Amino acid sequence: MTIAxxxxxxxxxxxxxxxxLQLLDLGGHVAFDGPVRTVRCHRDNALVKEVLATPGDGAVLVIDGGGSLESALVGDLIAASAVENGWAGIIVHGAIRDREAMASLPLGVKALGSNPRKSAKGGVGEIDVPVTIAGVVFAPGRHVWADDDGVVVER
Structure with a gap:
């Protein structure tokens, strides 16, 4: 049970x-928590796909897409892979796509919005580095909690 x-x-x-930052609840679970993992990328989701295809062990992937809504960093197939691999949730400082399918998955998903345009697949970005979103640092290994009130993370 996740604490409020x-x-x-x-x-x-x-x-x-x-x-x-006000994020939309777009996954099947509104409340979720776990240790932070991160990806920093801009309009390229190859590293997101790569990380979510590995064992999540209840972790939450925080994706710093720079706030871009120009293309989606997570779609239904990548989110389904996250579910299969035991991830608790995904927080996207950017866009997702496949909202209807995403809402049916047992996964927490928070994002700025959606866009049907897919991302590049070049693998440009960084994995497991501290990312700062709206002045808040999400460092790998710290714990993050999310629910319908918002997101809190250990300093």
Whole structure:
């Protein structure tokens, strides 16, 4: 059972950062949590696909797409791979696609929005590096919690 982010912040606020960026809940699970893994990429989702095809062990992949809504970084096939590999969720500072299919998967997905345009597949980007989204640092290994109130992460 995932603890509510508001309750968690009340208990541990000085140890947490709260993401002020408003993300849409687009997956089948609204509440999810786990250790942070990261991908930094811009309009290229090859590394996202690569990472989500590995064992997730309950982790949450935080994707820093620079806030671009020009093309989707996650679609239904990549999200289904995440489910098969035991990922708890995906947080995308960018767009996803296949919203209807994504909503039916047992996976937490938060993103800025959607775009049917697919991304490049060149493998440009970085894996498991600290990423900063709206002033909040998501460092690999720290814990992140997400629900319908928002996102909090350990400092």
């Amino acid at each position: 982010t508001a309750d968690l912040y009340d208990e541990r606020g000085d140890e947490l950062d709260s993401l002020s």
